[in-house]
Amino acid sequence: MLFYIFSGVMLLFAGLVVVNRNPVSSALSLVVSFLGLAALFVTLNAYFIGVIQVLVYTGAVMVLFLFIIMLLDIKAERRRDINYLALGGGAVVLLALVVQLATAVGSLGAGPEKLSPLPDDPAAHQDVRQVGLAIFTDYNFHLQLLGVLLLIATVGVVVLSRRQADDVAGGR
Amino acid sequence: MPSLNEYLMVSGLLFAIGLAGVLFRRNIIVIFMCLEIMLSAANLSLVAFSRFSGQGGLPDYDAQVLVFFVITVAAAEVAVGLAIIVALFRARRTVHVEDLTSMRG
Numbered sequence: 001m002l003f004y005i006f007s008g009v010m011l012l013f014a015g016l017v018v019v020n021r022n023p024v025s026s027a028l029s030l031v032v033s034f035l036g037l038a039a040l041f042v043t044l045n046a047y048f049i050g051v052i053q054v055l056v057y058t059g060a061v062m063v064l065f066l067f068i069i070m071l072l073d074i075k076a077e078r079r080r081d082i083n084y085l086a087l088g089g090g091a092v093v094l095l096a097l098v099v100q101l102a103t104a105v106g107s108l109g110a111g112p113e114k115l116s117p118l119p120d121d122p123a124a125h126q127d128v129r130q131v132g133l134a135i136f137t138d139y140n141f142h143l144q145l146l147g148v149l150l151l152i153a154t155v156g157v158v159v160l161s162r163r164q165a166d167d168v169a170g171g172r
Numbered sequence: 173m174p175s176l177n178e179y180l181m182v183s184g185l186l187f188a189i190g191l192a193g194v195l196f197r198r199n200i201i202v203i204f205m206c207l208e209i210m211l212s213a214a215n216l217s218l219v220a221f222s223r224f225s226g227q228g229g230l231p232d233y234d235a236q237v238l239v240f241f242v243i244t245v246a247a248a249e250v251a252v253g254l255a256i257i258v259a260l261f262r263a264r265r266t267v268h269v270e271d272l273t274s275m276r277g
Binding site: 030037061142 | 197220236237251252255257
């Protein structure tokens, strides 16, 4: 039952992200959509991923989006001429994707399997412990690579956001 | 209790909504948000497979590690992408993709 409520909320607000003309409304709809997605993770007993989703996406990433929208002072999109050829092409691509997905998912062998409750022993499925063990033992090298990637991203953002030297010299 | 099919279908619909946004919207920030929706849809199917395909009824935690990595890379990607959008806005004074035609042949 909870699954249907949360997936309904998630899909509805994801649709609102696309439909809203004002980017601020889109960003706030995306926050609600991501909260629904975090709730879906919790229904799948992935509590750690659910918490990370709320902290990183609805916390950090969406604040960054809203901050940039505020910084650039973007107004609601004014209505322009609709390119019907692009619209039709997009609709065809979208329809083909949904049909393909439905066929692929429908022919999946394990598909109709229902969600079964986890075993009684609570020590066996503490997911923070299990994920942490996997990250720091089997995937330790990947974790360090990820650290390097984050460092490069940080440096890259600083370089990209810095004003060019000739801009400053030109008095802008 | 929902089945694996239902989770995968919800994930596929979420991906399709994100793709619709990328195809139909013209504001580059909204396009970027829809990209995030598509990444999250992939995460949802990963977590669903992790929960349904583990051994002895336990989830397969390797998939959740992958989701953790995907979320981290997505956060880095958002930071770099928004910096590029800010640089673009400084140079062109627009976030409308139809105004960016300098690579048109």
